[in-house]
Amino acid sequence: EDKVVQSPLSLVVHEGDTVTLNCSYEVTNFRSLLWYKQEKKAPTFLFMLTSSGIEKKSGRLSSILDKKELFSILNITATQTGDSAIYLCAVEGNTGNQFYFGTGTSLTVIP
């Protein structure tokens, strides 16, 4: 059965810290991996990764994929309280039409 596992489940850091969130997967015929940020409402798209070793970057957030070891990381540098959210990882498998979500990592950034 296809599976997406995120770690840690929750994390509390101080403003200015750097955090690394992990996503490992076992999905048949991998196509892509996505990261979403979910605050109080709907998940919002952050990154889509399809190729190993190519870093995607947006401001203080960056992500990279390792298709050999079947995982991805999401890094957030110089964290701010506004980064507090649940970060979801989703992987697209062989159907090509649906994504399998992990249960998320809950990040809390305290002043």
Place this chain on the structure above:
Amino acid sequence: DAGVIQSPRHEVTEMGQEVTLRCKPISGHDYLFWYRQTMMRGLELLIYFNNNVPIDDSGMPEDRFSAKMPNASFSTLKIQPSEPRDSAVYFCASSGWERGHNGYTFGSGTRLTVV
């Protein structure tokens, strides 16, 4: 575009009652997905449609759940009869040609509480 629109935002109902959740996807998107989110199980795919046709409903928990998409701009998820364990946030998402770059776009969700 106003994005994916879901209604109602909140629903509180008594056990045994019928509940209908509504979704309007982004215009032009040909895929529509219904997800349920709980603390214990995270985001679970219930069913998805392509061009208004249900493709995979294997995630629908039981016969009490049904979903329809009568046209490209509207879908419903119905629970009849509802039970307390159905309490969750239900998300609708849609995707289209740009899915290769942006994945899904989610609606704001319907928070369902069955008492």
